[in-house]
Amino acid sequence: MTEHEVKLWSALRPFAQGSDTVRIKARNIRELFARLEADYPGMAPFIAQGIAVSIDGTLYRDSWDTPLPAGAEVFLLPRIQGG
Amino acid sequence: MSSDTKFTGQKFKSIGTSPLRPDGIDKVTGRARFGADINLPGQLVGRILRSPHPHAAIRSIDTSKAEALAGVKAVITSADLPDLTNGNSELFNILDNCMARTHVYYDGHAVAAVAAVDATTARKALKLIEVDYELLPHVTDVDEAVAKGAPILNKKCFTEGVEPKPRKASNIARRSEFGHGDVEAGFAKAAVIIERNFRTEQTHQGYIEPHACVASISPDGSGELWVCTQGHFVFRQHCAELLGMDVSKLRVTPTEIGGGFGGKTHVWTEPVALALSRKANRPVKLVMSRDEVFRASGPTSATSIDIRIGVTKKGRITAGDATLRYASGPYVGMWAELGAMTSFACYDMKNVRTVGLEVLVNRPKTTAYRAPSAPMAAFAVESMMDELAASIGMDPLEMRILNAAKKGTRSSYGPVYGPIGIGPTLQAAREHPHMSAPLGKNQGRGMACGFWFNFGGQTCTDLNIAPDGSVCLTVGTIDVGGARASLALVAAEELGISYDQVRTVVGDTSSLGYNDMTDGSRGTFSSSMATIMSARNAIKILKERAAKMWDIPVEKVTWEEGCAKAVGKKYGNLSPLSLAEIAEAAPNTGGPIAGHNELVADGAGVSFATHICDVEVDPETGRTQVVKYTVIQDAGKAVHPTYVEGQYQGGAAQGIGWALNEEYVYGEDGRLQNSGFLDYRIPVCSDLPMIGTQILEIPNPNHPYGIRGVGETSIVPPLAAIGNAVSNAFGVRMTHVPMSAPRILKALDEAESKKADETQQLPLEL
């Protein structure tokens, strides 16, 4: 399973000892969230509320199945609202 | 699923044409039914009592006299709604805004409601409700709310996002930060650094249709709601949760919607109407007045933005830093966070930092307004871009092109961009004839860029083949500007039939699976994706049925130009079977034919626009008229180009109103002083010129047809484009929106007296 450098937006950093990046082994968004919850329990409420996952610059919001390709940039962001 | 939705570059027949909308006739003949046009037998009139105070504790509410009035069938207060005090805070806030529990937080906050046999009785009943208020100090200004000694709205509000957690309550509900690089190191490399504060006032979406609904709950606990909304599934969810109902027992039917622009993404009166209906055991119709819409639905944030940008002599940005304070009303929002994410998104910056502060004030709850929070941040950044360009003697368009983000650029909010459209819109602006058109006396030209995310979300559609072969497409996203036509085009394209053979309707919550709202520019983006998939599923069945009709293997059937065709030497001479022929045989080949699809439409792709604007300022009055305006925006692929133009023009017009006129005016008493269209003046026909549009089509790689959302971005650039035009006309930098006549006149006068002072001092210096 590929290990990804997962970048965090500011609100998540306090739960990763202030780091802006965590290393997570995951094949898809479901595994990513599961590992994050296990390794950084403080992020659980954010995950429950909904986190957007940017994969190579494209935002994904809900689908657990979405694969995380090897070498892809994975960036966690707040889920935005629109008008 | 994700592989299915990739852009394939197919050639189009229907997509890109502009046929007439299916709801057109109803809307020009008065037949179309909007929220307030729905009536049920035996319905009561609902009315809401609202606080006249900006901040007070509710000591007690006595409804006994109102209840005793003949013709009054129900009176409710927060006591008639679930107490969510210790539950989900988000739901608590929604409900507390619909009906205040312990405190009122703004002029217009609901405290009680009645249902009566007619409007006169309902009005009388409201006057008989006695509310005992304990008045509390209030604050309505975003900067005053964060100043020392400001009245605190919520004593349990300790700023989130700050480590260590603050121990003192404040009006800053949340702090968020974005960016990368080393900002101070970046500033050290700058030849010029400019630092300013920009302010924007609170504006309202200003949809012409006030919120309206009819609620009916029967004694068995099931209910129905007819309502003008941007998202009937979301309304169903919130209303059911707030009233303690099973979601499936509440059926929400969306009416035609008379404008929303984000303002109809939240519930306001709907839970109240349902609660009244439940108590009265009769249907209740509840329609807001315009005054209520302004005072008690959700406008956008007032903002105050501190910003600093540095550039080299050659115009390259070395660093940008902004602190954005966004008023969110009495409840925490994510408005400053969105401002912080979007502010520098157009540019390629090595060193950038943005801090968003959500500020609680005694104003109505802030709601999304078209590309929420982006226009204010763009006003600050894009004004600065012009000022910085001037400071180094560079053309502002060229400086933007030099700094524009592109594929591979790390965005200011974090991720690295894929293919994006900011560069092409700037190139198009450079080549646009508007840029070189002559200017008249007292006129100036300005330009600005804008960014918005766009998103997708949960979506499903049903495509049913009628017995005659015509097609009924049922979608779950609200049509706010012609989506039914666009989606019929998509179905026609995929099935290979004509637009006229497809009829699109918006289904109620019982006829389809859950759909997210029409927001985030997602309506056409996501429902077109689901429609394509539905059509493909239907085609699969149609081919099976044709195979059965021909008695040949299904592998020997293809779908072309709206017909099943048999292929191969053995079957190639069979005449094609039309949709109508296959539909006619359906009773014998397996029953009704349909295709449906449920998906999460991801990969919406970010959106960029560049606007060019000419203004004429009357130097005697400060009155400013926009005389020429051009919108350039990427649509990915314009499904229905005329309606895409409509989105571009409408967004620009709203931005122009925001830039020049519109603002909430609060008195010292904390009351809104202009809660009507006479004093909150949105642009009228004679205020605006024709609005030129240029649609760029840079395909979205994540959509089968390359479609991007187009609804929101066009409201982002106008504030700064107009500010820059005024600046170029008179050499004054406007830092406060709206740039109303008095503000412009004041700026002109100040510039004049400064010049006069300098002239007077001149001989002394010589």
Added chain:
Amino acid sequence: MTQLVNTQINGDAVGFACEIDETLLDVLRNRVGLSGAKEGCGTGDCGACSVILDGTLVCSCLVLGVEAEGRKVETVEGLSDGADLHPLQTKFIEHAALQCGICTPGFLMAAKALLKNNPDPTEEEIRYALAGNLCRCTGYDKIVRAVQATAADMRGS
């Protein structure tokens, strides 16, 4: 206090009973069953309730129902002749002069009143004639073009 009122609406004799303080808009919508006129503000600022009263364009929210006694009221419902749309209706659809459509009935009545008095208006005249009608969706561009096209069509040019 309730009063009986006899009037002519879209060519038909219509009688109704209404309260003396009830607006013509409320009467049309709630008593006569014509909901084409819309209430956007109730204060005469948005024009969504525009109707033509004895040949004059009015905001029906600023007229009392009892004032319609013995007078002729034209609403959007009377604009088309059976299934034949008025040229304004056709051009509004063709030019995409509506998005949400809530303001459309008011614009159609205002445009009708304009073209009756001025069959060949300039763009500026159109813009000022329609300045009492608010539209939040379109930015007015396509509305002005639809009225221009209708005027040309009706003049036969």
